[in-house]
Amino acid sequence: MDQPHYEFETTVSGHLFSFISEGEQGSIEKRVQFSPMRGNVFNLAFGDWNELEGKIDDMVVTNNGDMEQVLATVIEITRFFLSENIKISVFLTGSTPARTRLYQMIINKNLDIIKADFDVAASRNGHWRSF
Amino acid sequence: MKKVTTPISAPKHNPSLDKWDGVDLFPEKTAKAREILAKTPWPPRDEKSSSI
Numbered sequence: 001m002d003q004p005h006y007e008f009e010t011t012v013s014g015h016l017f018s019f020i021s022e023g024e025q026g027s028i029e030k031r032v033q034f035s036p037m038r039g040n041v042f043n044l045a046f047g048d049w050n051e052l053e054g055k056i057d058d059m060v061v062t063n064n065g066d067m068e069q070v071l072a073t074v075i076e077i078t079r080f081f082l083s084e085n086i087k088i089s090v091f092l093t094g095s096t097p098a099r100t101r102l103y104q105m106i107i108n109k110n111l112d113i114i115k116a117d118f119d120v121a122a123s124r125n126g127h128w129r130s131f
Numbered sequence: 132m133k134k135v136t137t138p139i140s141a142p143k144h145n146p147s148l149d150k151w152d153g154v155d156l157f158p159e160k161t162a163k164a165r166e167i168l169a170k171t172p173w174p175p176r177d178e179k180s181s182s183i
Contacts, residue, residue: 009145011152018148035161041173043164045157056157079139089173091164113137121174123167128174 003072008032014084015042017077018049023064030070031056032077037091042081044092046074058095071106079117107131 008019017032029049033056034042047058064070078090094100104122107114111131114120120131155161 005140007140008142009148010142011148012144013152015153016148016151016156017142018145031156033156035155035157035164037164037168039173041168043161045160047157054151054154054156056160058157058160076140077142080142083139091168091173093164093167095160123171126171128171 003068005069005073005076008073008077014081017081019073019077021062021064021066021070023062023066025062025064028062028064030073032074034081034090040088042085042088042090044074044078044090047095058099071103075106075110075114082118 006019006021008017010017015034019030019032021028021030029051030046031049032044032046034044037043045056045058047056048060048062050057082088082090092103094103107120108131111120115131121128122131
């Protein structure tokens, strides 16, 4: 990606990733998890890590001023995950319509670079179409 | 136009994360994904590469 990204860490399985967002609100741990669905499809979940509850929260509005760098990091993590698991496909959706729209815009903005590595499809009203 | 693939960054292993391996850290999102995928069968993939 053209956008700089944060360094990230992972587990033995390589299905869970962590990185630190540094910005106006301080240091905030983000986590990205790939969970198996059916077949070779994995769901991508990401958000702020809530250590107290032991879960990822993607409804929180962090306002750390580094959204593009955070999303560039998620894209880089996805690139790594798919490069390590070449038979796998990744599914993602936003937690709200606005976030789904945001992710769609980011994919469109980086489409040439993403498509150099991956096939990209979007689902609307139950039908898939290529990006 | 020739496509150029940029190098992929490799992460470090963080042993303190391992206790969360295999734990669904976002069950609501996982359930939502399962619901969507049940209604929308996954498209046939092009075998040339991975997909997203």
